[in-house]
Structure formats: C-alpha cells, structure tokens
Amino acid sequence: MAETKSPVETPLMKQYNVIKAKYPGALLLFRVGDFYETFGEDAVKASKVLDIVLTKRGAGSSSEIELAGFPHHSLDTYLPKLVRAGHRVAICDQLEDPKMVKGIVKRGVTELVTPGLSFNDNVLERKQNNFLASVFGGKNAFGVSFLDLSTGEFFAAQGNENYVMKLIQGFAPSEIIFSKQSREKFELLFSEEYSTYALEDWVYGYDYAYEKLITQFKTASLKGFGVEDFGESIIAAGAILHYLEDTEHKDTSHISSISRLDEDRYVWLDKFTIRNLEIVHSQQDGGVPLIEILDRTVTPMGSRQLRKWMILPLKDKVAIDERLSIVDTFYTDHFLSDKVCDPLKQIGDLERLISKVAVNRINPREMLQLKRSLKCIEPVKQALASHNSDALKKLADQLHPCEFLLEKIEKELREDVSINSNQGGLIKEGIDAELDELSKIAFSGKDYLMQIQKREVERTGIGSLKISYNKVFGYYLEVSNANKDKVPQDWIRKQTLVNAERYITEELKVYEEKILHAEEKLFVIEQRIFNALVTTAADFIPQIQQNARVLATIDCLLSFAVVAKANKYAKPVVDDSLITDIKAGRHPVIEKKLPIGESYVPNDIFLDSDKQQIMIITGPNMAGKSALLRQVALITLMAQIGSFVPATSASVGIVDKVFTRVGASDNLSKGESTFMVEMTETASILNNLSHRSLILMDEIGRGTSTYDGVSIAWSIVEYLHNHKDFKPKTLFATHYHELNQLEEDLPRVKNFNVSVKEVGDKIIFMRKLKEGGSEHSFGIHVAQIAGMPNRVVLRSNEILHFLEKDKHKNEGKRKIAEIPKPTPQMNLFEMDPRLKEVQEMIDKLDINTISPVEALLKLNEVITLMKRK
Ligand SMILES: Nc1ncnc2c1ncn2[C@@H]1O[C@H](COP(=O)(O)OP(=O)(O)OP(=O)(O)O)[C@@H](O)[C@H]1O
Numbered sequence: 001m002a003e004t005k006s007p008v009e010t011p012l013m014k015q016y017n018v019i020k021a022k023y024p025g026a027l028l029l030f031r032v033g034d035f036y037e038t039f040g041e042d043a044v045k046a047s048k049v050l051d052i053v054l055t056k057r058g059a060g061s062s063s064e065i066e067l068a069g070f071p072h073h074s075l076d077t078y079l080p081k082l083v084r085a086g087h088r089v090a091i092c093d094q095l096e097d098p099k100m101v102k103g104i105v106k107r108g109v110t111e112l113v114t115p116g117l118s119f120n121d122n123v124l125e126r127k128q129n130n131f132l133a134s135v136f137g138g139k140n141a142f143g144v145s146f147l148d149l150s151t152g153e154f155f156a157a158q159g160n161e162n163y164v165m166k167l168i169q170g171f172a173p174s175e176i177i178f179s180k181q182s183r184e185k186f187e188l189l190f191s192e193e194y195s196t197y198a199l200e201d202w203v204y205g206y207d208y209a210y211e212k213l214i215t216q217f218k219t220a221s222l223k224g225f226g227v228e229d230f231g232e233s234i235i236a237a238g239a240i241l242h243y244l245e246d247t248e249h250k251d252t253s254h255i256s257s258i259s260r261l262d263e264d265r266y267v268w269l270d271k272f273t274i275r276n277l278e279i280v281h282s283q284q285d286g287g288v289p290l291i292e293i294l295d296r297t298v299t300p301m302g303s304r305q306l307r308k309w310m311i312l313p314l315k316d317k318v319a320i321d322e323r324l325s326i327v328d329t330f331y332t333d334h335f336l337s338d339k340v341c342d343p344l345k346q347i348g349d350l351e352r353l354i355s356k357v358a359v360n361r362i363n364p365r366e367m368l369q370l371k372r373s374l375k376c377i378e379p380v381k382q383a384l385a386s387h388n389s390d391a392l393k394k395l396a397d398q399l400h401p402c403e404f405l406l407e408k409i410e411k412e413l414r415e416d417v418s419i420n421s422n423q424g425g426l427i428k429e430g431i432d433a434e435l436d437e438l439s440k441i442a443f444s445g446k447d448y449l450m451q452i453q454k455r456e457v458e459r460t461g462i463g464s465l466k467i468s469y470n471k472v473f474g475y476y477l478e479v480s481n482a483n484k485d486k487v488p489q490d491w492i493r494k495q496t497l498v499n500a501e502r503y504i505t506e507e508l509k510v511y512e513e514k515i516l517h518a519e520e521k522l523f524v525i526e527q528r529i530f531n532a533l534v535t536t537a538a539d540f541i542p543q544i545q546q547n548a549r550v551l552a553t554i555d556c557l558l559s560f561a562v563v564a565k566a567n568k569y570a571k572p573v574v575d576d577s578l579i580t581d582i583k584a585g586r587h588p589v590i591e592k593k594l595p596i597g598e599s600y601v602p603n604d605i606f607l608d609s610d611k612q613q614i615m616i617i618t619g620p621n622m623a624g625k626s627a628l629l630r631q632v633a634l635i636t637l638m639a640q641i642g643s644f645v646p647a648t649s650a651s652v653g654i655v656d657k658v659f660t661r662v663g664a665s666d667n668l669s670k671g672e673s674t675f676m677v678e679m680t681e682t683a684s685i686l687n688n689l690s691h692r693s694l695i696l697m698d699e700i701g702r703g704t705s706t707y708d709g710v711s712i713a714w715s716i717v718e719y720l721h722n723h724k725d726f727k728p729k730t731l732f733a734t735h736y737h738e739l740n741q742l743e744e745d746l747p748r749v750k751n752f753n754v755s756v757k758e759v760g761d762k763i764i765f766m767r768k769l770k771e772g773g774s775e776h777s778f779g780i781h782v783a784q785i786a787g788m789p790n791r792v793v794l795r796s797n798e799i800l801h802f803l804e805k806d807k808h809k810n811e812g813k814r815k816i817a818e819i820p821k822p823t824p825q826m827n828l829f830e831m832d833p834r835l836k837e838v839q840e841m842i843d844k845l846d847i848n849t850i851s852p853v854e855a856l857l858k859l860n861e862v863i864t865l866m867k868r869k
Helices: 011-022 040-050 072-084 161-171 180-190 206-217 231-246 271-276 290-294 300-311 317-332 334-346 350-358 364-375 377-385 390-397 403-412 433-460 481-486 506-539 541-567 625-641 674-687 706-722 737-745 779-785 790-809 834-844 852-867
Strands: 026-032 035-039 055-057 065-071 088-094 107-113 132-137 142-148 153-159 175-179 195-199 466-470 474-480 492-496 500-504 573-575 580-585 603-607 614-618 649-653 657-662 693-698 729-733 749-759 762-771
Touching: 011 026, 011 035, 011 107, 026 040, 026 072, 026 107, 035 040, 035 072, 040 065, 040 072, 065 072, 072 088, 132 161, 132 180, 132 231, 142 161, 142 231, 153 161, 153 231, 161 271, 161 300, 175 180, 175 231, 180 195, 195 231, 206 231, 271 657, 290 300, 290 541, 290 625, 300 350, 300 541, 300 625, 317 334, 317 390, 317 541, 317 573, 317 625, 334 364, 334 377, 334 541, 350 364, 350 506, 350 541, 364 377, 364 403, 364 506, 377 390, 377 541, 390 541, 403 506, 433 466, 433 474, 433 506, 474 481, 474 506, 481 500, 506 541, 580 625, 603 625, 603 729, 603 762, 614 625, 614 706, 614 737, 625 649, 625 657, 625 693, 625 729, 657 674, 674 706, 693 706, 706 729, 706 737, 737 749, 779 790, 834 852
Parallel strands: 026 088, 132 175, 175 195, 573 649, 614 729, 614 749, 657 693, 693 729
Antiparallel strands: 026 035, 035 065, 055 065, 088 107, 132 142, 142 153, 466 474, 474 500, 492 500, 580 603, 580 649, 749 762
C-alpha cells in the first residue's frame, strides 16, 4: 500500500473504483505490491470468510474505508475458500512491472472466478467434473448446456422441463446461468441447491449464440456436431461462451466441440429415480451411493466418466455389448488387465493438464507430469493392440502417443524444475548456446564469490565472515560487532544493524553485476523456451483430449472388471426382448453394508409382457420389499452401463425408462403436501409410460387414508395392466393385502411375498421371495423392536384384533364399528393385592421405636408374603 495515504481520493483508489464498477456483484481482489487487498464491503466479507484481520484506512476521516488483504502467494489458499463460500471473485492484477513505470501501475481483472468456472486445483474435485450449466426456456422446448472449463467438455441437450431438470440433477453443476427475464422461474427452481447468475436477456438470442459457437469451433455451421436442430440448447450453449468472455476466460482453445446429449440414446431416469435409487448421491448423511461400490477407477478422468455413464445408461444393444465384452476380457485375462492398469495408474489428470496448456496456465512441474502421463500411453496402446479382441484394437487405434511432444519435453525440460517458470533451472544443457554460456557465468560467478569469502576470511581473521545477498544492496559481507575492528580499510560500510555491520567491496560489485546480469538474461531465455514448449503442447490438444477420453473409457471398464471379481458379479445378457430374468439377484450396496455375520439373501425375479408383467409384493415391514425393488432396477441399470451384475445370472431385456415412486412419507419434501408430491410424481409416471419401461412403486397410496390409498393403488395397477399401448414391467410393493385380489382378474398380475417365519410371538425375517400374497404386516412387532413403550404395543394389538374381527363381520360395509375404549390403567394395588397388605404392614410401623431384630423379622414377613402366589 505504499502508493496511497488516503484510500478514497488517491489515484490508486480512483483506479480501484473504476475497476470495481465494471464487475458488479463480484468480490474484487486488488493487487497492490505483494498483496491482494479488498476494500469496503468486500473487505468485511473477505475477513469473515478467510479469517483475516479487518482494518480501517483513514480512520475518522470522511474517506474511512475497511481494508483486508493477504500476501499474493497465498492466493491458491484463499481463493477456493471465497469461491466455496459462494462468492464470485474478480482477480485484479498489476499489468506492468512496477519497477518500470513511474506513477500508478496499470491494473486489470485477469480472471473472474465463479463457482462454475475455475481452474484452481483447490477448488476442483479430482473425481468430479466442475460443470457450469446454462438453461433456456423456449416456446417449444427447454435447452440446457453444460461446460466443464477445466476439461473442455461441452454438452447440449433439449427436451421438456422434466428432462432438463433430470440432467441438471445428474450433472450436478456448480453454477447455473440463465437470462434475467427468466430469473424468477429459475431462481425458484435452482437457487436453493445451486449458485445461480442471471445474464442480460439479449445474450440468450439464437443468432448471437450460433455465431459465438461457430467462431469458437472455427466451423461454418454446427451441422458436424449434430446440434443444428437443437435451437434452444444452441442458445443456452452460446450464452456459456458469452459468460466465459465476461469472466475474462479468453484462452479457450481446448473447447473445440460440443456433444449432443440425445434423449433417445440413454435410459430415461426421472429425477426421483436418480435420487431414490441413490445412483450417484446418497439420500442420507453417511449413506453409500451405487457409484461408491462401482468406482475402482485409477484416473480422475475415469472417475468423472463413470459418473456420466451412471446417469446416462445406454439403450443400444451393440454399444452395451461392446462394453460388456471388454469388461469380460479384462475379467478373464489378468495378465492383460495388469499390463493396462499399471501404466494407467501413473497417468494422472491428463485431461485437466492439457486444458491448462490451452489457457496458458501450465507450470513447469505440471509440464513434467504431462510428459509422465504421455509416456504411459504407449504401453497401454501396445497391451490393447496385442490382444486379439477387435474392441480392444479399436481402442488402441484411438490412442496417440504424441511422441514428438514427449521427446521435446524430455529433451528440454529438467527433471528438478520448480513450480514457477521464472526462477531458473528449467531448461537442460545443450538446448540453447546462449543459455549455456549465461549459466556458466552465473554458476562460476557464484563459485568465485565463495573464493572471495574464503580469501577475506584468511585476510581478516574473521572466521564467521559470510557473503550474503539481498535485493537492496546486492552481495555484501556481514561482520558481527565483536569483529568490527578487524574490517580492512578498502571495505565500504553500507548498513549498521544491532549486532552486525554490512559492507561491500569493489570486487564484489563487479561480480554481482556479472552474475545478476547473466541471471536476468538467463531467466528471459528460459521463459522463452518454456513458452515455446507450451505452444508445441497446444498443437497436441485434440490428440491429448482424445487420449483422455479413451483412457477414461478403459479405466471405467477395468474398474467394472475389478468390482465384478471382488463382488462375485456375473456377466448379464442384454437383449431386445421384453423379459427380465434375474437369478439370485442381490442389492449391490446393501450386500456390502450388512452387519458382520449377516449375509444377503438372494432372490429370483422374472418379469415379461406376456405372463408376469406386474408383481405385487406384500410382506411385513422390514421384510426387504424396498431392497428387492431397488435391486431389480440397479441390476438392470448396471447391465445397461456395461457392468457385470450382482446375480448368478441375469437376462435383461433393454429398458428405456426407469420410474421409481416411493410412498409419500418416505421422503419429506418442503412446502408441499407430501401426498400431493406423491400423486404428482405418480401422475408423471403414468403419463410417460413406454413399452420398455421398468416401474417401481413402493407403497403408493400410503400418504392418505387407507380406503383412498387402496383405491388409488388398485386403479394404478389396473391402469398399468390394461394400458392399450404398453405393458410396462412393474414391481409394486404394498402393505395393502387387498391388492392381492387383483391377481384373480388380471392375468399378467402375480402375487408374491417376502417371507417371514413366526416362532412363538417372534418373527424371523427370511427375506425370501415366494409366490402368493401375505396376510400380515407385523407392523406392531416392528414397532416393538424399535423400542415403542409397551403400553402402546399392547393397545395396538388390542385394536388390531378388534379391527380384524370387525372386518370379517362387516364385510362390504364401509364404516368400522367403534373401537373399544382402552382399559384404564390399573393402579399397582389392583394389579397385585399382596402389595396392599405390605402397605398396611408398613403403615403400622414406627421407625423410631423398632429394634433392629424386629425390623429384620418384619422384612422376613414381607418376603414370605410376596412369595405367596
Ligand atoms: N435380501 C436381503 N438379505 C439380507 N438383508 C436384507 C435383504 N433385504 C433387506 N434386507 C435388510 O432389511 C432391511 C429392511 O429392508 P427394506 O427396507 O427393504 O424392508 P421393507 O419390506 O421395504 O420395509 P417397510 O415395509 O417397512 O418399508 C434393509 O435395510 C436391509 O438391511
């Protein structure tokens, strides 16, 4: 802050105010010397989030302003904290070398970091993409686009609002942008869960967006990307490119294409299904989503790819079979999988490294990492190519070892480089003659300094004499006060400290000049050579991006093989039939989380469109109905992402939509009536059915009265069975035993129950699926296990017995007869008359006069009385 006395009026503060006004809503980090400073409200916020001292400048004057700052080298520590706290952070740097200018240094914002746009390794999660989403609601459709700036992946999709919401839930963007016009709608939908930002309305215009995209991709049209007819998503994607510019992200050559997310290519998972099946997120704290079981990838790219695969399961048999066959090869051929896995483990985050090349942010150490990653490609390629599988050969063909770049980095960059590119020691000897010459001078100069030091020690007899360096005097000799009188005449005193004095000599100055001059020039040359290396690397962006994608695929498929082996999964048969036939299926997550000693009870499931389209599953609470429903969906989805499945065998007729609906009280949603939510979601299922849908209905109707609930559940089953166009496969878990009657009238409805065994007054959960309905729910028994007070349990049993009797008596009548009043609780004496006698005995006693022996006799009397039956 050397440039200012009073912060508001100085030229520095004027400059600050001008820049600040250009970035409304952003917290401005303003570089002053070696510090990033914040002022005013920004300072108050920053000091809170970063826990740094808040001071005031010009205290008491009209120009008083809050101030908080931190050293510039701590940016990587503090920036992520600000971004995670939800701030948009504008980084304003000095654009000139302060040493070279008189007066105020030119400054400007070099980057606006937002939650969805970041390159900082501390903000990014290794295993997760950092997506920015842009949404646009058009007349005919909703458009959405996702960009991960750190990897260059760019997607476009469009469809109805449901579809877009589902994608947003799956992609879990860190930030969502939209137009100001649609702010009200989208903020309501998103702002609770996501960071949001509204752009000017004109940004969301078709022509503008189209132009932006073709300029970015350097193409004449968007036809080559298959998004030409995707008007709404083109608008959403164009707005993302505009936002990049707005936030000073100008080097974006790694964003070279856009992929269409075609609704028709992937299984439709509505957002409730992604949530209920806990595919990528768990619904409870500490819960385990499916991805945690399936993810044994060894590269960050693989991990990120797997997440995308899991929310976008395939529908195309050929594509699924290709994945399955590669998993099978890795599963059976250990030698091959080890040969591929070992180099893969060394590869690191190739995708994000090459993005850093594109935006010119790669440091020398990362360039070395890039080299190490590239070195691993050839062994993977060879291992795959040497196998006789065509699918593996195809993958091998797509890998590009980038020899030229690899050799260049290997030849030019030293192995012991530091993170900074301006501190020397970057470039190997033999690359540039001038550089070698300068290194020699710098190095031998330093050597010569040591000789001077040695000589002067001998000459003066000052054993502790040292030559040191600082920026103010350059090289100097430091002498402690005790040796001051030994200093020779020809030394020139430069500084007096408390315990020592500092001197320079003519000779030192001459050498200093030589060394510093050489070093300065040397740094410039090294920087130039390093920059040229970055430019060469930039030529390889498309090849390296492709490598990253192929390696991610290999990593996911290897991971499937590893998981399959570890968890005893089987290779599913996926076909175009309408039959799902799972033998001894298990729930992939629950089976891993059971208490020690318990093992998962496998079950068979058969569903088709001719004989067994709808399975009504009854059974007591806690029997395992929900687990069974979910395992069928998870096995189906796992098969369709190309993974082996937890079963002894599984034949999966390709499913195109999976719907899940869980009875209202299972998931509380804020604001709306839970039953209303249950019904809205069920309605959405019934309105979006297809022939290949898989539907899981878990206790539908339980959010309302029994009669209403049974009636709704009943008519839903009828609707699904009698639909004129579709016969969707359905699993219907319910406590309404009445639904078992449906089997009699509807030929494709079959009753099953998850069995329990009654032993005395206890029930044992067998978890085995059996044909036929079941009579009891044993809910009261479960309440007892859960620790419900005994009185409530007894009373519940009393009411249950009455209701069951009443039901048979009043068959067909709607109203149940009055429930008998609870028997009033008896007092202890009524329950046991002996206690009354004891009471009378105690009443007659006088504790002050009774002797110890008499007391003992009385006690004996009480004991004898209580033993009486
Ligand atoms: N096949 C199985 N093998 C072993 N344990 C199981 C099995 N199925 C379920 N479980 C265990 O039983 C618990 C209860 O299962 P689940 O929630 O599926 O019961 P439910 O019948 O749906 O109960 P409710 O009707 O009360 O919702 C699960 O959390 C799991 O720990």
